[in-house]
Amino acid sequence: MPEECIFCRIAAGEVPSDIVYQDEDFVAFRDIFPQAPTHVLIIPKTHITSAARLMEGQQELAGRLIMIARKLAEKEGIAERGYRLVINCGSQGGQQVPHLHLHLIGGRQLSGGLG
């Protein structure tokens, strides 16, 4: 685990966060600067720099990431009204934290644009 990676440190419990879900392989916690009433980040505990670095053997992991988001959307009560799932990838994709994370955003009307 890269010592300087903030999300690895959150996954290891070294940096406090508002954790909403955890299992052997994933952690989900509330974004520190929420863009909507629900803004959760779902991450694999293992350090994967971005979606661009996913290996063939990590297909199942990538699928589980989305399944966790689906279940958390239900738990947050936003599944019926709708929500957005976002993975920013690399510098032009707007990725700021270089540890793969899926944003689950909802609880308000989101614009149609993708900026």
Ligand code: 5GP
């Ligand atoms: P990105 O732009 O990389 O897709 O998203 C990174 C997200 O991580 C941002 O929405 C930012 O607010 C959030 N974030 C950055 N540092 C921390 C932190 O230390 N704790 C939490 N909970 N969220 C963070």
Ligand code: ZN
């Ligand atoms: Zn990391």
